[in-house]
Amino acid sequence: MxxxxxxxxxxxxxxxxxxxxxxxxxxxxxxxxxxxxxxxxxxxxxxxxxxxxxxxxxxxxxxxxxxxxxxxxxxxxxxxxxxxxxxxxxxxxxxxxxxxxxxxxxxxxxxxxxxxxxxxxxxxxxxxxxxxxxxxxxxxxxxxxxxxxxxxxxxxxxxxxxxxxxxxxxxxxxxxxxxxxxxxxxxxxxxxxxxxxxxxxxxDAAAAHPEFKDKTYTYAVVHPEQITFMSHADQDPGVFEQLGFRKTDKAKSYTAEKNAVSLENLDELEADVLLITYPFGDNGLLSAGELEKNKLFQSLDVVKKKHYAVVPSENTLSSAVAYPDALSSPWVVEKLTPILADAVAGK
The missing domain is CATH 3.40.50.1980 (Nitrogenase molybdenum iron protein domain)
Structure with a gap:
């Protein structure tokens, strides 16, 4: 988009x-x-x-x-x-x-x-x-x-x-x-x-990070009413897949219209790498701290192995990731690549 x-x-x-x-x-x-x-x-x-x-x-x-x-x-x-x-x-x-x-x-x-x-x-x-x-x-x-x-x-x-x-x-x-x-x-x-x-x-970023290749990813956005499964099957590859990642099999269960993940089904977020953004702050369904205290969330392998990261919204990165354009795209690669590298490494 x-x-x-x-x-x-x-x-x-x-x-x-x-x-x-x-x-x-x-x-x-x-x-x-x-x-x-x-x-x-x-x-x-x-x-x-x-x-x-x-x-x-x-x-x-x-x-x-x-x-x-x-x-x-x-x-x-x-x-x-x-x-x-x-x-x-x-x-x-x-x-x-x-x-x-x-x-x-x-x-x-x-x-x-x-x-x-x-x-x-x-x-x-x-x-x-x-x-x-x-x-x-x-x-x-x-x-x-x-x-x-x-x-x-x-x-x-x-x-x-x-x-x-x-x-x-x-x-x-x-x-x-x-x-x-x-x-x-x-x-x-x-x-x-x-x-x-x-x-x-x-x-160049993909070549510098061969560890990205074929790693599965899930990208989720915490909206006020729901946690949204953004990396659904019909979603365009975009920068994640240009850098070598691929969607999880669970992505096939979601579409642009059917994209809500309930707190009872947080295991749907499981992947080699999980990225979440909280663009609504206190107005989101829950905060980063609240989600990280959730027992089911804590039980996910991707969380236990520290392959989970937050995409910041304060510096407009989450917005630029959602709405790439002629000016922001190289900057998105510049800012997102180290976040992905740390997530893959489990830092």
Whole structure:
């Protein structure tokens, strides 16, 4: 699953995951789609990037007459696309509610000159007036669930780059979203470099940790109402499996719709490696300390042998794992790999 614009903006890792309780796509990547990229056709033009560009989307066509300079975004994932391609948006939603910027985003901002991003309050959704005031050349909306409402109001402001089919809001990988946006921005070569760099980071980490290969894993999220079995059979492989891990046989018993693990069935979490995250803190079903005191939980081999670890939410890692994008993916590998290494080693 990609880190899409949430219906009321991203309100920290806890609210990010809450927005997707029923169908949160695990840890690391939405399912790919053969229908992926928006249909694109370019007219011949001088230079390496051809403009104008015509993109078919779920609401019509987007015509980009010349290479855009001023880019506005309507989701955190779209901000990541712009930054990954070397562009500082003229305006973005306030994904952090005025709080600290995630490390991976701050790195990109610093690399691009360190200027603080100009944001609008997205508590009540997209602020069309704030976007219009910046007179953008183009609006990126590849990572939003609210385009059905937004498109008609954004189109008069500037060309809107979004997905070709409404179901793509949930199914496109971050690579597909990045590639489509890059076509409209005239930055296809840069997008290819971003994807290649991410692939290299993951492959290098896997090569450095051969002990990961074929180890089974379970990933669970403690939501307010339940413990959620995130690594179900239909879930995309994502970073865990790219690093060499594989799902347990118990994963076949769970789906995006049927994913609750009761306290009486904690043995369903058994695996070579168990990872749990608590993004809701005190509002979760139970705390880390309470779960670790549970007798059944203590009886699991994975717990007794110390192959259990917590994926932190305070530094936005659990959110970035759930919603990978063009900017966060290498950082996820960087931060998650040592956690996995310690879990495999039983530290």
């Amino acid at each position: 990609n880190r899409l614009a949430r219906p009321a903006g991203r309100r920290g890792a806890a609210r990010v995951l809450l927005a997707a309780t029923a169908a949160l796509a695990l840890v690391t990547g939405c399912s790919g789609s053969d229908e992926g990229d928006a249909k694109t056709k370019s007219k011949p033009a001088a230079g390496s990037e051809a403009f104008p560009v015509s993109l078919t989307n779920a609401w019509g066509k987007t015509e980009v007459e010349k290479k855009p300079v001023k880019v506005a975004t309507v989701s955190d994932g779209d901000t990541s696309i712009a930054l990954a391609l070397g562009l500082v948006p003229v305006i973005t939603p306030d994904a952090e509610d005025g709080g600290p910027v995630p490390e991976y985003k701050q790195r990109a901002v610093d690399k691009l000159g360190g200027k603080k991003l100009k944001t609008y309050d997205d508590t009540d959704g997209t602020d069309y007036e704030a976007i219009a005031a910046e007179a953008p050349d183009i609006i990126l909306g590849m990572n939003t669930w609210s385009m059905d409402t937004d498109y008609a109001k954004l189109k008069p402001i500037a060309p809107v780059v979004t997905y070709a089919d409404k179901k793509h809001a949930d199914t496109l990988t971050w690579q597909e979203r990045l590639t489509t946006a890059a076509k409209a921005l005239g930055l296809t070569a840069e997008a290819e470099k971003v994807i290649a760099a991410n692939d290299k980071a993951t492959k």
